[in-house]
Amino acid sequence: MSVLHLSIRNESDISEAVRQSRAMAGRLGFSTTSAYYIATAASELAANLWIHAGGGMITLQRHGARGMELMTVDNGPGIADIDKALEEGFSTANGLGCGLPGVKRLMDELDIASYPGVRTEIKARKWL
Amino acid sequence: MSAKTNIAELSALLEQSRAAIIDEWKRTVMDLVGHKYPGVLSMDELHRHADLKLAAFSAYFASCREGLVTVTKESPLGKMVYDLSSDHDTRGIKPVDTALYLVALKKAISHQLVCAFPDSQEQFVEFLELLHGLMDQLTILSFDAYATTREKVIAQQSQSLMELSTPVIVLWNNVLLLPLVGVIDTIRARQFTERMLEAITRHEGIVTIIDVTGVPVFDTGVARHIMKAVDAAQLLGSRVVMTGISPEGAQTLTKLGISFANVISRVSLRAGVAEALKLVGRRIESIAGAN
Ligand SMILES: Nc1ncnc2c1ncn2[C@@H]1O[C@H](COP(=O)(O)OP(=O)(O)O)[C@@H](O)[C@H]1O
Ligand SMILES: [Mg+2]
Numbered sequence: 001m002s003v004l005h006l007s008i009r010n011e012s013d014i015s016e017a018v019r020q021s022r023a024m025a026g027r028l029g030f031s032t033t034s035a036y037y038i039a040t041a042a043s044e045l046a047a048n049l050w051i052h053a054g055g056g057m058i059t060l061q062r063h064g065a066r067g068m069e070l071m072t073v074d075n076g077p078g079i080a081d082i083d084k085a086l087e088e089g090f091s092t093a094n095g096l097g098c099g100l101p102g103v104k105r106l107m108d109e110l111d112i113a114s115y116p117g118v119r120t121e122i123k124a125r126k127w128l
Numbered sequence: 129m130s131a132k133t134n135i136a137e138l139s140a141l142l143e144q145s146r147a148a149i150i151d152e153w154k155r156t157v158m159d160l161v162g163h164k165y166p167g168v169l170s171m172d173e174l175h176r177h178a179d180l181k182l183a184a185f186s187a188y189f190a191s192c193r194e195g196l197v198t199v200t201k202e203s204p205l206g207k208m209v210y211d212l213s214s215d216h217d218t219r220g221i222k223p224v225d226t227a228l229y230l231v232a233l234k235k236a237i238s239h240q241l242v243c244a245f246p247d248s249q250e251q252f253v254e255f256l257e258l259l260h261g262l263m264d265q266l267t268i269l270s271f272d273a274y275a276t277t278r279e280k281v282i283a284q285q286s287q288s289l290m291e292l293s294t295p296v297i298v299l300w301n302n303v304l305l306l307p308l309v310g311v312i313d314t315i316r317a318r319q320f321t322e323r324m325l326e327a328i329t330r331h332e333g334i335v336t337i338i339d340v341t342g343v344p345v346f347d348t349g350v351a352r353h354i355m356k357a358v359d360a361a362q363l364l365g366s367r368v369v370m371t372g373i374s375p376e377g378a379q380t381l382t383k384l385g386i387s388f389a390n391v392i393s394r395v396s397l398r399a400g401v402a403e404a405l406k407l408v409g410r411r412i413e414s415i416a417g418a419n
Contacts, residue, residue, distance in 0.1 A: 015311040018345050036345065036376035037383070043347040088385055098348045102384035 002062035008049040017046040021060050021070065028068050029128055037106040038068060041124055044099040045072045051093055052076060053120065066128040078116030131195040134254050139189035142182060145240040150178040153236035160232065161225040168219055184208050196258060199265045209266050213273035223274045230270060234263040294320050296327040302334040303404050309342030317353035325360055333366045335404040339397050341372030351386045358391055367407055371400035
C-alpha cells in the first residue's frame with residue numbers, strides 16, 4: 001500500500017504516524033537511517049498538528065518512482081509568518097522551535113502553504 | 129386508539145405468547161451462534177435470559193404512559209442489556225453474536241405477533257413500530273455497552289503498561305539506572321520524571337543513568353521531555369549519564385539541532401555503567417587469578 005491517511009486528534013495518533021511512516025519508508029527501499037529521518041519528520045509534523053492546529057490529517061505516500069512524501073493538512077489558526085516559523089528556536093507554544101527547521105534538514109524538500117484561519121498544507125519529500 | 133392502549137395490549141400479547149417467544153428465540157440463537165461457543169451457551173441459560181428479558185419488557189411497558197420512553201442504561205431494562213453485553217464480552221462471545229441475540233429476539237416477537245394476529249392491520253403496524261422502536265434502542269445500548277467495556281479494558285491495559293515500563297534500578301550505592309522503553313508521550317514523560325526524582329531523593333543518587341535504547345524515535349518532543357528531566361535531576365544534585373542512543377538517533381538529533389548540555393553520553397549501557405561508577409569512585413575489576 002503506498003498511500004495512507006492518518007487522522008491526528010490525540011497525542012497517541014502521533015506514534016502511529018511514526019510507526020507507519022517508518023514502515024512505509026522501509027518498504028519503499030529507504031535505508032534505516034533515512035527511514036529514521038522520515039519517521040522523525042512525520043513525528044514533528046504530526047506533533048505540530050496536535051499542538052498548534054488542534055488536529056489534522058497526515059498523508060504518507062510514495063512520491064514518483066523514487067521518493068516518499070509526508071503531507072499534512074489542517075484547518076487550524078495557520079502560520080502567519082512562514083520564514084519565522086522556519087527559524088531555529090522560534091516557537092509560539094513554548095516548544096524548542098526545532099521542529100520545522102529540523103524537518104527541512106531531515107527531508108530533501110519542504111513546502112509550506114498557509115492561509116491563516118482557513119487551511120495549512122505542508123509537504124515534505126525525500127528521495128531514495 | 130391511543131398509544132397507551134396499544135402499549136398495554138402489546139404488553140398483554142407478549143405475556144400471552146411468552147412461552148412461544150422464548151421457545152422460538154432459544155432455537156434461533158442456538159442455530160445461529162450456539163455452535164460457535166460449545167459449552168458456553170446452554171439452552172437452560174438462554175431460557176433464563178429470555179424469561180428475564182420478557183419480564184423486564186413487561187415492566188418497561190407498564191412504565192410507559194404516552195408512548196415509548198427512552199431506555200437509559202440505568203433503567204432495569206437498559207441495565208440488563210448492558211450487563212448482557214459485558215458478560216458476553218468477558219466470556220469471549222463476539223459483539224456480532226450479541227447483536228444477533230437481540231435481532232433474533234426481535235424476530236421471534238414479530239413472528240409471534242403475526243401468529244396472534246391483532247384486531248386490525250393498523251394496530252398490527254403500530255405494534256411493530258413500538259417493538260422496533262424498543263428493540264432499536266436496546267441494540268444501540270448494547271453497542272454502547274460493548275464499547276464501554278472495551279474502553280475500560282484499554283484504559284486498564286495502558287495503566288499496567290505504564291507501571292511496567294518505568295522501572296528504577298539501584299545499580300550500586302548512589303547509582304541509579306532508568307531504562308526508557310517505548311513511546312514517550314506527555315503522561316509517560318511526567319511519570320518518568322517523577323519516579324526518577326523520587327528515586328534520586330530516596331537513594332541519594334549521585335549518578336543517574338538514563339538508557340534510551342528502547343525509545344523508538346528521538347523527536348524534539350522526546351528531547352524536550354528528557355531535557356526537563358535532566359535539569360530536574362541536576363537540581364537535586366545528580367549527574368546524568370545517557371546511554372543507548374543509536375547512530376541514526378544521534379544523526380537525527382544533530383539534524384534537529386539538539387544537543388544535551390551537561391549530559392555525559394555513552395554509546396552502550398556498559399560504557400555508561402563504567403562511567404557512572406567512576407563518578408562515584410568505583411570500578412569493576414577482574415578478580416586476581418581469574419581470567
Ligand atoms: N500546523 C501548524 N499550524 C499552525 N502553526 C504551526 C503549525 N506547525 C507549526 N506551526 C508554527 O510554527 C512554529 C514552529 O514550529 P516548530 O519548529 O515545530 O516548533 P515548536 O513546535 O516547538 O513550536 C510553531 O511554534 C507554530 O507557531
Ligand atoms: Mg513542533
